[in-house]
Amino acid sequence: MRNFLRILPLAALLAGAASSAHAQVELNFWDQVWGPGSYSQRAQQLVDDFNKSQDDIHVTYRSVPWANWYETYVTAIASGSAPDISTGAGFQAVQFYSMDAIYPVDDLVKEMEANGSAKDFAPGTLEAMKYDGHYVALPWAIDLRALFYRKDVLEAAGQKVPTNWDEFLAVSKAVTKDGIYGVVSSGDATGMHWILSAMINNGGGLFDADRKPNLTGEKSLAALNFLSSFATEKVLNPASAGYTNDDALGSFNGGKAAFYLSSPSTADQAGKEKDKVGVVPPLTSTSGEKGTIGWINNIMVYKQTEHPKETLKFLRWWSENQKVLWTEGKAGGIPARVSFQQDPYFTENDQVSFVIKNYLPIVKPMSATAGGTFPQLNEIDGDGFMMSLVQKLWQGQPAGEIVTPAQEHLQEIMEQ
Known part of the structure; x- marks a missing residue:
C-alpha cells in the first residue's frame, strides 16, 4: 500500500502532463481556391509551418472551391458550424458582418498600427475593410482589371x-x-x-x-x-x-x-506567347480621367469562434508570412502588402510589374464614386x-x- 501511494501521485502527474500536452486550441481555416493546384498545396504547407512554430494552437486547413461558395458559408453560419477564420471574396466580410456573423479585428489593427506594420498594406486597402466603424477583415490580395x-x-x-x-x-x-x-x-x-x-x-x-x-x-x-x-x-x-x-x-x-x-496575371497564361503580350498604359477617357476597377479580397474571423485570441494570432501570422502563396503557390492577383509586391517574383515579371506601377495607383472599388463598403456590394457583385x-x-x-x-x-x- 505504501508503494502504491508513492506511485499514484506520479501517475497523476504523468496523466496531467499528457493532458496538458494535448490541450491545444483547435482552429478551422477555410481558404478559397485562389490559383492553380499548386496554390492549395502551398497553403496547406504554410498552415503546417504555423502548426510547427508553436504548441498552443493547431489549425486545420480546408480548401473551398468557388462553386456554390456562398451557399457553403451561409449554410455553415446558419448551422453553427462556421470556420474560425476564412479567406473570401471582396465583400464577403461586410455582408456576413451585417448578418452578425463576423468578429471585428479592431484590436489586431490597433496592434499593427502601434508597431507600424499596418503601413505595409497598400494605400486604401485597410480602410476598405472598415464598415460601421469597425474593421471587419484584413486585406490580403488585390484583384484589378x-x-x-x-x-x-x-x-x-x-x-x-x-x-x-x-x-x-x-x-x-x-x-x-x-x-x-x-x-x-x-x-x-x-x-x-x-x-x-x-x-x-x-x-x-x-x-x-x-x-x-x-x-x-x-x-x-x-x-x-x-x-x-x-x-x-x-x-x-x-x-x-x-x-x-x-x-x-x-x-x-x-x-x-x-x-x-x-487580371494582372493574364500574360502568364499565354504560355509561349507571353512575350507577345503587352500592357496598355491606363487610357485617358473623354472626360480626361484615368481609373480601373479593383476588388480587395478579405481574410476574416467568424463570431462563432470559441477562441478569438488564438484566431487573431493565427490571422496575423498568416498575413505576415503568406508571400509564398504567390512566389511558390502561383496565387492570382496582387498582394495587399507593399513589401510582398517588391519581391523579384513581381518586379522581374515585366507585365505584372507594369500593372503594379501604373494601374494599382488608380484602382477604385465597385462603390466608386461613393467610396467605402456596404453589404449590398456582395449581391451586386454576384x-x-x-x-x-x-x-x-x-x-x-x-x-x-x-x-x-x-x-x-x-x-x-x-x-x-
Missing part, C-alpha cells in the same frame, strides 16, 4: 499603343481584318468588368457621391456608349456576347484580337443584371435604350 494588347497584332497593322479612348477605337479599327478583331470579350462576369472599368475610367460608377444608383449619370452613360461602339464600329469579335472568359482568353492568346481586359447589360452592349444595342432596367434593378438591391 488592366488592358492587355498583342504586340504582334499592332505591329502587323503598323499601329502604336493607344493612350486614350479615341486612339483605342482608331487602332481597333485598323487591326480588324482577316479574322482578327480589335477587341475580344465575353458575356459572363469577366465581360461585365468592362462596364465597371469603363465607368470608373470616365469618372463615373455604379453610384453617385450619395450612394445612389447612377448608371444613368452623364459620365457612366458615356462610358456605356463607348462600350456599345465596339460593336457598332465592328471592332469587337461578334461572338463575344456568347463567349465565356476561357473562350475570349483563347482567342486573345491565339492572336485573334488586339485588346483584352483581364447578381447577373450587369452580365445581361454587357451582352446587350456587345450586340450593339444603344446604351440609353437598355440601361434603365439595370438602373431599376440596382435600385431594388440598394433598397433591400
Whole structure:
C-alpha cells in the first residue's frame, strides 16, 4: 500500500502532463481556391509551418472551391458550424458582418498600427475593410482589371499603343481584318468588368457621391456608349456576347484580337506567347480621367469562434508570412502588402510589374464614386443584371435604350 501511494501521485502527474500536452486550441481555416493546384498545396504547407512554430494552437486547413461558395458559408453560419477564420471574396466580410456573423479585428489593427506594420498594406486597402466603424477583415490580395494588347497584332497593322479612348477605337479599327478583331470579350462576369472599368475610367460608377444608383449619370452613360461602339464600329469579335472568359482568353492568346481586359496575371497564361503580350498604359477617357476597377479580397474571423485570441494570432501570422502563396503557390492577383509586391517574383515579371506601377495607383472599388463598403456590394457583385447589360452592349444595342432596367434593378438591391 505504501508503494502504491508513492506511485499514484506520479501517475497523476504523468496523466496531467499528457493532458496538458494535448490541450491545444483547435482552429478551422477555410481558404478559397485562389490559383492553380499548386496554390492549395502551398497553403496547406504554410498552415503546417504555423502548426510547427508553436504548441498552443493547431489549425486545420480546408480548401473551398468557388462553386456554390456562398451557399457553403451561409449554410455553415446558419448551422453553427462556421470556420474560425476564412479567406473570401471582396465583400464577403461586410455582408456576413451585417448578418452578425463576423468578429471585428479592431484590436489586431490597433496592434499593427502601434508597431507600424499596418503601413505595409497598400494605400486604401485597410480602410476598405472598415464598415460601421469597425474593421471587419484584413486585406490580403488585390484583384484589378488592366488592358492587355498583342504586340504582334499592332505591329502587323503598323499601329502604336493607344493612350486614350479615341486612339483605342482608331487602332481597333485598323487591326480588324482577316479574322482578327480589335477587341475580344465575353458575356459572363469577366465581360461585365468592362462596364465597371469603363465607368470608373470616365469618372463615373455604379453610384453617385450619395450612394445612389447612377448608371444613368452623364459620365457612366458615356462610358456605356463607348462600350456599345465596339460593336457598332465592328471592332469587337461578334461572338463575344456568347463567349465565356476561357473562350475570349483563347482567342486573345491565339492572336485573334488586339485588346483584352483581364487580371494582372493574364500574360502568364499565354504560355509561349507571353512575350507577345503587352500592357496598355491606363487610357485617358473623354472626360480626361484615368481609373480601373479593383476588388480587395478579405481574410476574416467568424463570431462563432470559441477562441478569438488564438484566431487573431493565427490571422496575423498568416498575413505576415503568406508571400509564398504567390512566389511558390502561383496565387492570382496582387498582394495587399507593399513589401510582398517588391519581391523579384513581381518586379522581374515585366507585365505584372507594369500593372503594379501604373494601374494599382488608380484602382477604385465597385462603390466608386461613393467610396467605402456596404453589404449590398456582395449581391451586386454576384447578381447577373450587369452580365445581361454587357451582352446587350456587345450586340450593339444603344446604351440609353437598355440601361434603365439595370438602373431599376440596382435600385431594388440598394433598397433591400
